[in-house]
Amino acid sequence: MIRLLTLLGIFAAGGGAAQAQYNTGTGSNPSSHTTSGYTRSTGTYVQPYTxxxxxxxxxxxxxxxGNYNPNNGTFGTRTPRY
Structure with missing residues (x-):
């Protein structure tokens, strides 16, 4: 019984920390598009992206x-301006 309570406490603490990652965003927009690669005026090539x-x-x-990019497996880091 003590082991069960200890495990439940660990999962509850871990779940709370994982949940905190998503609280700052509203969830990623389900509608997306792909963009072809291009070369900037500075000569830098930009890879295609979604x-x-x-x-x-x-x-x-x-x-x-707080938002997750399913295309490359990363979480966003920018603060929205609007």
Whole structure:
């Protein structure tokens, strides 16, 4: 019984920490599009990528803090400007 309570306590603490990652974002926009690679005017080549469709907010973009990008397995880090 003590082992069970200890395990439950560990899972509850771990689950709370994992949940905190998602609290700052609103969840990624389910609508996305691919962008072809291109060369900037500075000569830097930009690889093709997938981005969320524009919708008037940055809070659901892949790069916004708390949101997950399923295409490359990363979490966003940017603070939205609007």
């Amino acid at each position: 981005a969320t469709n524009p919708n008037g907010t940055q809070r659901d973009n892949y790069g916004t803090s």
